[in-house]
Amino acid sequence: MAEYVIENVRDFHPEHIFECGQCFRWNRQDDGSYTGTAMGRTVNIRLCPEGDEGEKTCAGKVIIKNASPEDYEKIWRQYLDLDRDYGMIKQRLSAGDEVMENAVAAGRGIRILKQDLWETIVSFIISQNNNIPRIKGCIEKLSALAGERLEDYDGQAVYALPTVERLARLESDDLAPVRLGYRAPYLIKTARMVAEKGLPENYEEVSALCGVGPKVANCITLFGLHDLSSFPIDVWVRRVMNEMYGFEEKDVRGMAAFAAERFGELGGIAQQYLFYYIRSKKGES
DNA sequence: TCGCAGGTGGTCG
């Protein structure tokens, strides 16, 4: 199987990237690498740390299994956001902010993936009031039920997420095997809205979709529209803001205003460090 | 058993 090797990558760690809550179709392998499907392709991604500081700074070679040089230039370079200087971003976020300094140290290899807009819409509608293993299961089942079959990987059948058109023609009952619960009608309604009016282009249009409130809308603008200033506030971020920045648990307005003021255009990236940080701390206890 | 998991839509006052 073809491998593509990227030399001298910095600030990149598969575990941080694929476990920081931005995506649901990447799965950890025994060797610490991640296998996943995006943009119609299935690949495996791993980091080989290099140098004395390699492990600490997340620097080294990134190896993409099942990718050609053309795939890399056309897909993965953008998808993995490899042209952005995260070292600089981390420095700016950490300056004068001890909480963020620790968060950045915990999730130092995070990068914000440039995901497909429709995929983020479907994924984050499913994510509401739900847990990550079940979200992943739902997305897999939904793809197997109504998605296009892609090239097999490792002898396994792989399916794309259902298209807007396909989903728009289905009824909620058709999705019963996916076990989406009350989210099934949200998904169908949203697919019909998008089939009718096209994909949303800003926060307001994203918010108009069915099953999309402020939290999911911010996830979609951040991960699907690549607006890095978006700052999704979920239970975990509320927890960090409460425990580390001293906000009242329910003061979401105050948290949003603080994030806009403190993190500005980097709000979304800051959110990912905070999310990864608090979740990794919880895993320790 | 029952609360919880990356919230939202509907319905009150």
Place this chain on the structure above:
DNA sequence: CGACCACCTGCG
């Protein structure tokens, strides 16, 4: 507006 509250589902 803002504060409730029901809601599919599966797991500990």
